[in-house]
Amino acid sequence: MNIAILSRGETLYSTKSLLNAGEARNHSMEILDPSLCSLAIENGKAALYFQGELVDDLDAIIPRIGASNTYFGTTVVRHFEAMKVFSVVSSEGIANSRNKWTCFQVLSKHTIPIPRTLYASFYEFEEQLKTFKGKPIIIKLLEGTHGEGVILSENPQNALATIETLNAAGVKFILQEYIEEANGADIRALVVDGVVVAAMKRKSKAGEFRSNLHRGGTSELIELTATEEKIALKAAKAMGLGFCGIDMLQSKNGPLVLEINSTPGLEGIENTSGRNVSKSVIGYIERNRKK
Structure with missing residues (x-):
């Protein structure tokens, strides 16, 4: 299959991991910077050009849309959807996950627990x-x-x-x-095609309440409880995201969804869990393109 990774950072770990996983399965892989795409509607049909050349041979895309490029990046994904190109994450899911309040509204509609x-x-x-x-x-x-x-x-x-x-x-x-009892820690679960493929617990560094690895936090392999796994899968489905990261807090009232990431980083969780998440993403594409 012809698969494109929509990414502005071809040297980033996540982009390279996905590229290598696709090539290992003998797919034709390429990286397209979404900011260099031109969108058109010609003869009543969506058409997309990359650096002036028509793109009309893709079977699937893997969006890696950065927060600084949410609006146009989401528009590019929506255009590929109009061209009937399979996307591992929906344009609607990306847009809804990027606005925290919109995300919580969607989750509340599906009675998914979040902090007040x-x-x-x-x-x-x-x-x-x-x-x-x-x-x-x-x-x-x-x-x-x-x-x-x-x-x-x-x-x-x-x-x-x-x-x-x-x-x-x-x-x-x-x-x-x-949530004080979380003690500066949270859980990141990676969901691909309705399955939790990897999970880790992140702990903030001393003097910091945010557990992000980018901020010096540490991580360890964790086995989700049945409740945590159920909530993670339910949240991914509610957001319409076939591939995403679900962040949860462990509270005295049970797990609470803190955030949903439609472009989750892969370096930390692949290194922590030893799981090849990128391979799971490619498998997701293969299964859906056969339908």
């Missing part, structure tokens, strides 16, 4: 903060990756100045309860 979260009103900050009853609060920008745009306020009083500043700057954000 408020979409911050522009006029009732103090009243909304009172509902947290003096406990620590997480302030999150609607869009952000690798822990960027996430602030921990020890109490509602400290949070007020921060959210007033964000509001004055026109920045949209949400307020979320801090």
